[in-house]
Every structure is written in C-alpha cells, then in structure tokens.
Amino acid sequence: MTWNVLVTGGAGYIGSHTCVRLLQAGARVTVVDNFDNSCAESLKRVRNIVGEDAGARLTHHEVDCCDKVALDGVFASAGVTFDAVIHFAGLKAVGESVAEPMKYYENNIVSTLVLCETMAKHGCKTIIFSSSATVYGEPASVPCTEDFPTAALNPYGRTKLFIEHILSDLYVSDKEWKVALLRYFNPVGAHESGTLGEDPKGIPNNLMPFVQQVAVGRRPELNVFGNDYPTKDGTGRRDYIHVVDLADGHVAAVKKLTSDPDAGLLTVNLGTGKSTSVLELVAAFEKASGKKIPCKIVDRRAGDAAEVYGATDKAFKVLGWRALRTIEDCCIDQWKWASSNPYGYAGKPDDA
Secondary structure (H helix, E strand, C coil): CCCEEEEECCCCHHHHHHHHHHHHCCCEEEEEECCCCCCCHHHHHHHHHHCHHHHCCEEEEECCCCCHHHHHHHHHHCCCCCCEEEECCCCCCHHHHHHCHHHHHHHHHHHHHHHHHHHHHCCCCEEEEEEEHHHHCCCCCCCECCCCCCCCCCHHHHHHHHHHHHHHHHHHHCCCCEEEEEEECEEECCCCCCCCCCCCCCCCCCHHHHHHHHHCCCCCCEEEECCCCCCCCCCCEECEEEHHHHHHHHHHHHHHHHHCCCCCEEEEEECCCCCEEHHHHHHHHHHHHCCCCCEEEECCCCCCCCEECECCHHHHHHHCCCCCCCHHHHHHHHHHHHHHCCCHHHCCCCCC
C-alpha cells in the first residue's frame, strides 16, 4: 500500500506491532510518541524486524499530542497530507486513573481534541481510534455486541468512552470525516521474533505481563482475584487477543476507511469471540514456558465481571478481519519475548 499514516503512541505495545504490520503492507509511517510509557528502543526493533528498505519508511518524533505547536510542526514537516491517523496515545492504568482522574482527563481527552484540530487544519479527516471493551462496563450478558449499552466504570474507561462520543459528534457535524472506533479486548502475546513485546513500567496492570514476570523470577507468585465465580473453574474469563491480530485489525480499518468513500462512522469489536479463564491462561503459559507459575487466591476485585468476551461478526463483515491466533500461540510468543527480554527493553536494572 502507498498510505501515509500517522501513528500516535506508536512506540507502545500495540502501536509498535501495528507499525510493523503497516510497514510490511508498504505504508509510510510517522510515529508521534512522548515516550511516557514507552521507549525509542521499540522503534529500533520495528526497523530490525521489517528490514532496511521498509524501515526507511518509518520516522518518529518525540512529541506530546497535547502540545499543539509541536504536533502542528509534525504535520507541517511531513511534506504530505496523511491518509489516516491511528490514535493509540494515552494513559492507560485503571488504578492510577482512579487515584489521579484529572491527569487522565487532561491527557487523554485534550490530546484527542488537539489531534483532531491539527488533522483538520492539514487536510486529514480519517482517524482510527484505539478504544477498549472497558466501555461496556459490566455487561449484563455475553458476547458483547457493538450495540450494547456503554457504561465505563473508572476514569480511564470514561476517557475512552468520552473520546468515542467526541469523534462521533465530529463525524455528525462534518461528514467529510471518516472514523473507526475499534473496541479491543485483552491484548496479549508478542511478535514471533521475540524482540518486540509489552514492557510495562512499574507493577503490570494486566494478567499476562504479571504471569511472565513470575515466570522469569521477577515476582514470587500470581494473585488470582477470586475463584468463586460462576465459571467452569471459578476464575474470571476474558477475551485474550494476540497483539499481532489486533495490529492487523487496525491495518484493516485503515484499508476500509481509505478505500470506501461511504465508510462514515464505524464501531467495531476486535476480539476472538471466545473467553479463557485465568487458570486456563496460566496452564497454557506453563506449558509454553516450562515454568511453574505459583498462584495465590485472593479476594475478588470490585467491578470485575465473571466473563467478558466480544462478538466478532461485524469485524469480519465490515473489515474482512478475524483473529487467527490461539491462546497457545499467544503464550508461546509471550514466552519468547519474556525469556529473551526478562526486564524489557532497558535490560536488568542495577538494583534488581
């Protein structure tokens, strides 16, 4: 493809994998990232994965999307009108969002407003927003379909939902915009090379990075929040999607919005259409890694539903996309990454 795509937050976990798939599809990619929860090393590894020729089509700018002047400079210096923007940038820790809600509202929402204003100024009105299944809150039933009621349970989730409303209102006000709201479930796994993966700073917020840190000896055990749910083994069940499948979903959305003049406003789930329990995921990771994962059963967390997974019919119908990789694939690739990079991109710290 000959797309010119701007990727905000492109050095992060999902963003970096999406850059790989865009470059492999022939696109030119410009990354904007302030490296608040990421690092430039991931982009070096993106270039290594795709090779010298494709890597030459990747540029990056250390810019905060809230900085209107700096972001305007990125658009002005590109020398082209971007065909599309994929918007990943934003703070994403649920617990931190509860403790510091203003930080989340200011960063996530203001950055989106600045981005959209800058896009319109420079003639780009096509945006793919990396939303989240958190907008479904505690769904009354499963699978979640795109027409379910939305009710986010924390400031992080509310920023995702507010941004969905902002982009929807923008489209209603100006039909030149094309908007895809991609509600993804639980991204896991890593690039099959083992050189690109999730590198959370501090205590992981998600299950799989916590499991991998136990496996490499960084943490003594995994806390399992509740084993008395009405599920097969009593633990919560979630829809875990391989990050490369998720990246492909974003590429499919770019293709749809740039090729279909009537694309308009799309709201699409990106998931596998099935759920895996905490203990099932642990067992799959133990098999992939050959490591025992000690587990400690602790109290349930407030707001955790017994089971959440998404319907994926619309994704296939509208985008021609479906998840291809299994939970076993996720664990194999996650272990390749973890065993090669037990302390992430930066390596082992001096005090570890």
